[in-house]
Amino acid sequence: MILLAARNLTRHPLRNLLAVLGIAVAAALLLDMVMLAGGMERSFQRMLLSRGYQIRIAPKGTLPFDTEATLAGAASLSARLRADPRISAAGAVLGGALFAPAGDSLLPLAGLGVEPEGQGLYELDSGTDLGPGDTTGIVIGVSVAQVTGWRTGDTVRIIVGTDPQMARASSERRLVVRGVVHWLYAARGQRTVGIALPLMRALTRAAGDRASMIMVKVVRDEEVEAVASDIRSMAPGVEVNSVSTLVARFRTRLTYFRQLSLILGTISLFVGILLVTTLLTITVSERLGEIATLRAIGVSRSGIVRRVLAEGALLTLAGNAIGLLLGLVTARYLDGILTSFPGLPAAISFFVPEPAAVARAAAALLVAGGIAGAWPAWRAARAPIAATLREEAT
Amino acid sequence: MSAATALLDARDLVKEFRMGERSVMALRGVSVAVRQGEYVGITGPSGSGKSTLLHILGGLDTPDSGAVSLEGVAFLGLTDSALTRLRLLKMGYVFQRFHLLPVLTALENIELPMAEAGVGRAERQARARDLLEYVGLSDRADHRATQLSGGEMQRVAIARALANRPTLLFADEPTGELDLSTGRQILELFRRLNQEGMTVVVVTHDEQLAQEASRTIHLIDGLIAPVPNPQSPIPAR
Numbered sequence: 001m002i003l004l005a006a007r008n009l010t011r012h013p014l015r016n017l018l019a020v021l022g023i024a025v026a027a028a029l030l031l032d033m034v035m036l037a038g039g040m041e042r043s044f045q046r047m048l049l050s051r052g053y054q055i056r057i058a059p060k061g062t063l064p065f066d067t068e069a070t071l072a073g074a075a076s077l078s079a080r081l082r083a084d085p086r087i088s089a090a091g092a093v094l095g096g097a098l099f100a101p102a103g104d105s106l107l108p109l110a111g112l113g114v115e116p117e118g119q120g121l122y123e124l125d126s127g128t129d130l131g132p133g134d135t136t137g138i139v140i141g142v143s144v145a146q147v148t149g150w151r152t153g154d155t156v157r158i159i160v161g162t163d164p165q166m167a168r169a170s171s172e173r174r175l176v177v178r179g180v181v182h183w184l185y186a187a188r189g190q191r192t193v194g195i196a197l198p199l200m201r202a203l204t205r206a207a208g209d210r211a212s213m214i215m216v217k218v219v220r221d222e223e224v225e226a227v228a229s230d231i232r233s234m235a236p237g238v239e240v241n242s243v244s245t246l247v248a249r250f251r252t253r254l255t256y257f258r259q260l261s262l263i264l265g266t267i268s269l270f271v272g273i274l275l276v277t278t279l280l281t282i283t284v285s286e287r288l289g290e291i292a293t294l295r296a297i298g299v300s301r302s303g304i305v306r307r308v309l310a311e312g313a314l315l316t317l318a319g320n321a322i323g324l325l326l327g328l329v330t331a332r333y334l335d336g337i338l339t340s341f342p343g344l345p346a347a348i349s350f351f352v353p354e355p356a357a358v359a360r361a362a363a364a365l366l367v368a369g370g371i372a373g374a375w376p377a378w379r380a381a382r383a384p385i386a387a388t389l390r391e392e393a394t
Numbered sequence: 395m396s397a398a399t400a401l402l403d404a405r406d407l408v409k410e411f412r413m414g415e416r417s418v419m420a421l422r423g424v425s426v427a428v429r430q431g432e433y434v435g436i437t438g439p440s441g442s443g444k445s446t447l448l449h450i451l452g453g454l455d456t457p458d459s460g461a462v463s464l465e466g467v468a469f470l471g472l473t474d475s476a477l478t479r480l481r482l483l484k485m486g487y488v489f490q491r492f493h494l495l496p497v498l499t500a501l502e503n504i505e506l507p508m509a510e511a512g513v514g515r516a517e518r519q520a521r522a523r524d525l526l527e528y529v530g531l532s533d534r535a536d537h538r539a540t541q542l543s544g545g546e547m548q549r550v551a552i553a554r555a556l557a558n559r560p561t562l563l564f565a566d567e568p569t570g571e572l573d574l575s576t577g578r579q580i581l582e583l584f585r586r587l588n589q590e591g592m593t594v595v596v597v598t599h600d601e602q603l604a605q606e607a608s609r610t611i612h613l614i615d616g617l618i619a620p621v622p623n624p625q626s627p628i629p630a631r
Contacts, residue, residue, distance in 0.1 A: 298482020386455035
């Protein structure tokens, strides 16, 4: 039956090729919309969990690094958290502006003071990590290495508290590049360096035991919400967000994206249905005489329905296969445009080609193909045999 | 003829076609009985109801009143799928315009009804090759329908009609689209089939074909009329 359907489609190769291309475009758009609808959220969640830290603690009323506000008593809170057997790691982070001399001017750097034993901000690409309480080491991002030419083992000058316009530094420190790292939350091209938290505090003259954020890694995922709740009770003056809370907030901000995706996806599905229905209706009309003959020689109504649906399924499958490739290519292209927005973490993607999303889009199109074939198939099966043969004979 | 001995029995068939305000009585109470092994020709002028009678006898259309039965099985009580099954297994059809599937080869066209009847691939291929040999087209097995001449297409259509070894073969103007000599080959094929025991019912304008029949039913205005003398003109309607 599939072979017969395939051969039938070769009767009008150009017409069917154009229809398949139309279905492919609809399939590509649907796939892109399905990837867009959930992709950014999944990508955000994946990014947040890339080092397994499920909880972020930030100053009250803020999101991590949303403002320049800092937490008081960060080191002691972080130490208390590390004492909890349910927590495998916790580390405070303090952001600050650092500079690197570059000829006559200064190169601004995003500095992060970390506790290396509990940091969830970077992964080491080469060299070694900072040691706990390291007062002479620095780790640099790839973009810093590219711009400055710094290599692991180099001794470099870091300037703090400066007025870039005047090129005047308030303090300077010579540090040894311990390694090159990949910053997980940095924007594309962002020049980020990391030093130990006490050194950052000393360099930026941050008052007291302050941090921008504390990251917490819980041993068992199912205990994350309970631990978050306990931290809220323990430190009511801070904002405690689990990754699921952050993702939920993010999802709220993405409502428009999802609605847009849903509308465009539905439209593309309807376009696909209309294309298949139109083509099969024309095909059935052209072949009514042939269908009446098949019925006359003993092919059942269900046999006719199966034959028409098989042609619809083949068209949809061919369109799906091309549409899948087209969708992935266009998603990559569109993702390149959208992720080039300044300030957006490089790890964020708008279109995530999840196998489940691809399967959902393909399944939706196949079901749509079945629906699209239903009317022409029913019409073919109900065609009056004798009347059709009479018309054919005249 | 007694209905009890008839293979195909049709009683008091009435069929009216409505065309807008107008209605045309195609059959006005026609009764026909066909015995096993008979070769029946149905003749008559255009619009006399020949094809309508054939369609009703073959279970392709239903009469407004009257009844048809094949081997004692009344069509009236059958569901569409049961009637379709009866057509598949007990009746063969040959049409004026052949109606082969153009995308299939001659062999595959013949296999089609057998596949529908659930005959296994090896058996249906063997049977289809035998049938092609029977109709004299062994060398055309792998040619697509579009690559065959009119006469060849009609012979493949006859082979297709015989695929499930039917009890009864219906043909509607089987030589209507063929030239004289090709038509003769088809006539010869029907004669041979009938001589081998196949019951054949043919609707035709072709006098030669009608003369081949062991019995002729002549229709005029939806009624059975006396068969006209070939020497005298066809009666005016």
